Amino acid sequence: MRRNLIAxxxxxxxxxxxxxxxxxxxxxxxxxxxAGAVVYVVTSLPADKxxxxxxxxxxxQINKEFVPHISAIAAGTAVKFPNRDNxxxxxxxxxxxxxxxxxxxxxxxxxxxxxxxxxxVTLGCNIHDWMTSYIFVAPHRxxxxxxxxxxxxxxxxxxxxxxxxxxxxxxxxxxxxxxxxVATGGMxxxxxxxxxxxxxxxxxxxxxxxxx
Amino acid sequence: xxxxxxxxxxxxxxxVALPQVQAAEWSEWLxxxxxxxxxxxxxxxxxxxxxxxxxxxxxxxxxxGRVLQVTDSARLRILADLRHQSHRRFDQLDRTDPGxxxxxxxxxxxxxxxxxxxxxxxxQEISPDDPLREGHQQSFGLAVGRRFSERFDGVLSWSRxxxxxxxxxxxxxxxxxxTDVFDQSADVLRLQWNTxxxxxxxxxxxxxxxxxxxxxxxPNSGVTQVVATVNPAALxxxxxxxxxxIYRTDGNIDVLDLEWVWNISHHISxxxxxxxxxxxxxELGYHNKAAQLEVSYQF
Numbered sequence: 001m002r003r004n005l006i007a008x009x010x011x012x013x014x015x016x017x018x019x020x021x022x023x024x025x026x027x028x029x030x031x032x033x034x035a036g037a038v039v040y041v042v043t044s045l046p047a048d049k050x051x052x053x054x055x056x057x058x059x060x061q062i063n064k065e066f067v068p069h070i071s072a073i074a075a076g077t078a079v080k081f082p083n084r085d086n087x088x089x090x091x092x093x094x095x096x097x098x099x100x101x102x103x104x105x106x107x108x109x110x111x112x113x114x115x116x117x118x119x120x121v122t123l124g125c126n127i128h129d130w131m132t133s134y135i136f137v138a139p140h141r142x143x144x145x146x147x148x149x150x151x152x153x154x155x156x157x158x159x160x161x162x163x164x165x166x167x168x169x170x171x172x173x174x175x176x177x178x179x180x181x182v183a184t185g186g187m188x189x190x191x192x193x194x195x196x197x198x199x200x201x202x203x204x205x206x207x208x209x210x211x212x
Numbered sequence: 213x214x215x216x217x218x219x220x221x222x223x224x225x226x227x228v229a230l231p232q233v234q235a236a237e238w239s240e241w242l243x244x245x246x247x248x249x250x251x252x253x254x255x256x257x258x259x260x261x262x263x264x265x266x267x268x269x270x271x272x273x274x275x276x277g278r279v280l281q282v283t284d285s286a287r288l289r290i291l292a293d294l295r296h297q298s299h300r301r302f303d304q305l306d307r308t309d310p311g312x313x314x315x316x317x318x319x320x321x322x323x324x325x326x327x328x329x330x331x332x333x334x335x336q337e338i339s340p341d342d343p344l345r346e347g348h349q350q351s352f353g354l355a356v357g358r359r360f361s362e363r364f365d366g367v368l369s370w371s372r373x374x375x376x377x378x379x380x381x382x383x384x385x386x387x388x389x390x391t392d393v394f395d396q397s398a399d400v401l402r403l404q405w406n407t408x409x410x411x412x413x414x415x416x417x418x419x420x421x422x423x424x425x426x427x428x429x430x431p432n433s434g435v436t437q438v439v440a441t442v443n444p445a446a447l448x449x450x451x452x453x454x455x456x457x458i459y460r461t462d463g464n465i466d467v468l469d470l471e472w473v474w475n476i477s478h479h480i481s482x483x484x485x486x487x488x489x490x491x492x493x494x495e496l497g498y499h500n501k502a503a504q505l506e507v508s509y510q511f
Contacts, residue, residue, distance in 0.1 A: 026265065086279060087239040092322050103284050104235070127281070129324040129359075199362040200409045201324055202475045 022154040023188035026146050026166055028195045033150025034168055036070035038136040039191065041142035042152075042163040056080050056112045059123070059133060061089050066123060066133030070169065074141045078112035091127035097121050097137055120167070129201040134169050170195040220350075223314055223333045227290065229318075230282050242277035242291055243511035254500040255302070256429030256454055257491055263431045263456045268300040282316075289315040304341045304453045311336035327358045332371065342452040344380030345394055349373065353400075367404040372397065373422075380448050385435055385457055391448035393460040398424025414473040422465040426491060428498060430457045441495045465491035482507045 011019050026037040056078040060067045064085060073079065083106050091102040091109075097119025102109045104127070115121065118139040125131035136143070142162075144152040172194040230236055248271040255267040277291030296308040309443040313334040320327045332353040339346050350456055354369025360366065377394020402420035429450065430438050435457050438444055444459035482505070489500040 088237065090284060094323060104281065124323055126284075126319065126322050126326075127287075197411060199411065201359065202408070202414060202473075202481075 009091070010085055016192070020155070020157045020159055022157055022164075024144060024146060024152045024154060025188060025190040026150045026168070027190070027192050029192065032041060033146070033148070034170075034193060034195070035148045035150060037146045037150070037168040037171075037191070037193070038070065038072045038138075038143060038165050039152065039164055039166045039189070040072070040136070040138050041140065041152065041157070042165050043161070045140055045142065045158060059135070060084050061091075061125070061131070064125075064128050066125075066131055068133070070134045070136070070145060072136040072138060072143045072145050073115060073137055074136050075116055075118050076114065077137075078114045079135065080108065080112045082108045087127075089128070089131070091123060092126055093121050093123050095119065095121040099137075112188060132200050135184060136167055154164075166191040166193060168193060168195075170198050172196045220333070220335070225316065226288065226316065230280055230288050233282050235284070236279060236280055238278055238288075239281045242275060242289070244273075244275040244277065244508060246273040246275075246506060246508040247271070248273070248504055250502065250504045252502040254498060256456075256458070257426065257498050257500065258429035258454065259492060259496040259498045260429070260431050260434050263429050263434075263454065265301070265429075265454065267302060270298045270300075272296045273340075273369075273436045279499065285320070286316065286460050287316040289313075289317070291315075302453055304508050305345070307338065307340045309337040309339055318381065318409075324359045327356060329399045330355045330357075332369075336493060338375070338377075343378045343379075344391070344448060344450065344452065344458075345377055347375060347377040347394060349375040357404075363408045365405075365406045367402075369400075369402045369404075371400045373424075380452075385432075385449055386439065389444065390446045393427050393446045393448050393458050395446070396425035396427065396460060398422045398426065398461045398462075398465075403483045404469075414475065416469070416473065417469040418467075418468045418469045418471075420469075422467070423463075425460055425462050426465055427458055427460050428496070429454055432457055432460060438496065442493070461492075461496075465489060479511065480507070482508050 024039045026034040026039065028034050032033050057071060057073050058080045059071055061083045064084065081102060088104040088106050090104045093100055097117045098113070098115050098121045100113055115135065115137045118137050121135040121137060123133040123135065124165065142154060142157060144154045146152045214282040231238070250269040250271065251266070253266050254264050256263060256265055258264055267476055273293055273295040275291050275293040277289060280288040280290070282288055292315045293311045294308070295311065297306060299305045311334065313332070315330050315332050317328055317330040320329070332351070332355060335348065335350045337348050351371045353369055355367055355369035357367035358365060372414055374397040375394055377392060379392050379395070400420055400422045402418055404416060404418035407415045425445070435447070438459055442461040444461045446460040448458055450456055450458040466489070468488045469485055473483040475481045485504040485506070487502040489502065491498050
């Protein structure tokens with residue numbers, strides 16, 4: 001996840017936010033909000049400044065799609081993959097950060113999957129090739145994922161110089177920005193990323209042309 | 213043709229036996245609807261300019277089926293269909309027929325790039341208002357394919373297609389030859405290459421060679437030439453439809469298809485197909501161009 005800095009970041013002071021919260025805004029090259037962008041702190045932080053481990057995260061399979069399409073978790077987090085469809089799915093990942101397989105199952109798989117290693121994990125379903133999902137595994141808990149409006153809030157950040165990066169599966173290159181958090185007010189970080197086309201096997205009738 | 217029907221015995225055994233596999237489970241329902249408008253320049257596949265006829269065909273098709281997940285890597289697709297074809301000029305060819313297809317597909321590995329292999333069987337009734345053409349068609353085939361990258365995938369398939377036609381009314385042109393022009397069998401080898409152009413557009417190019425029987429129209433005045441040139445296996449008057457003669461011979465038919473598919477939503481797509489076809493031999497070859505527009509809905 002190393003960089004080639006291409007993004008422009010704007011720092012906007014805002015007294016409406018708490019001192020150690022960071023408002024995030026991610027837009028693309030056309031100025032449109034980018035949903036599902038993962039913004040995270042790159043600066044290494046002492047362990048005692050990191051929040052405690054959270055409950056297992058859930059990635060559903062609904063109507064032959066993974067929901068959510070993009071997730072972010074801290075290393076060491078367990079993820080459950082419940083299948084809400086009335087057919088079976090076969091979840092797998094080849095990613096170096098976590099390679100695993102949950103052979104055909106319905107309802108809930110036997111146990112959650114723990115993601116120990118930071119990195120990007122791409123999930124697929126071996127039955128429905130168009131089903132894909134991404135898990136961003138961060139080395140700590142200072143990250144957030146933007147919503148439909150391209151914005152998010154990162155809370156309880158330590159008041160020190162911090163370097164941030166943004167990642168999205170459609171992003172051409174990682175965008176990085178460094179900012180000093182101040183105790184007297186919140187900030188908004190705005191990232192502008194260059195989006196690329198991400199191709200996946202078609203769903204729908206066209207799917208019959210090229211899918212298992 | 214009875215030996216071809218023997219294919220359906222193992223097919224029946226598959227349908228009965230595979231659900232008994234311990235891990236097997238009925239999964240997805242398949243409900244599809246399609247509308248096609250097909251234009252062909254040379255519907256009679258004729259080599260004679262004076263009997264070249266173009267045609268516009270409208271087809272509505274409804275498909276209902278189910279998938280049996282046999283193992284972690286194998287799926288059996290059973291699909292029944294009902295199709296209605298309406299011809300603008302030659303309405304004697306209009307028909308409403310049921311069909312059935314089976315596809316047993318195995319994926320050798322995990323992920324979208326794994327090779328897959330498929331065994332295919334199909335059966336289609338053919339019942340136009342013409343005793344010569346009335347009958348059925350069935351096919352048995354094998355296919356292998358894989359996705360080579362996020363943009364490209366390919367399929368290589370072989371199939372044996374058999375058609376059992378009628379003998380028509382007793383109007384033989386040449387009493388020494390049979391009139392069962394539509395009793396045909398042929399092998400089809402096909403290579404298809406799909407290119408994902410964007411997140412919603414796909415282009416499919418395929419090249420196929422059919423080797424075996426095919427039918428071709430000829431004018432009554434051309435019968436002597438046909439007999440002398442290709443020595444047809446069957447010959448008949450085609451009084452009900454084209455009003456000329458029709459014969460069965462064997463040879464190659466090469467087909468190049470280019471298709472653009474627009475994936476409108478998860479359930480709806482539209483496509484345009486352009487076809488170039490060369491058939492027959494050096495003496496009595498034919499050419500055809502065709503185009504097809506399709507809108508389909510998949511549940």
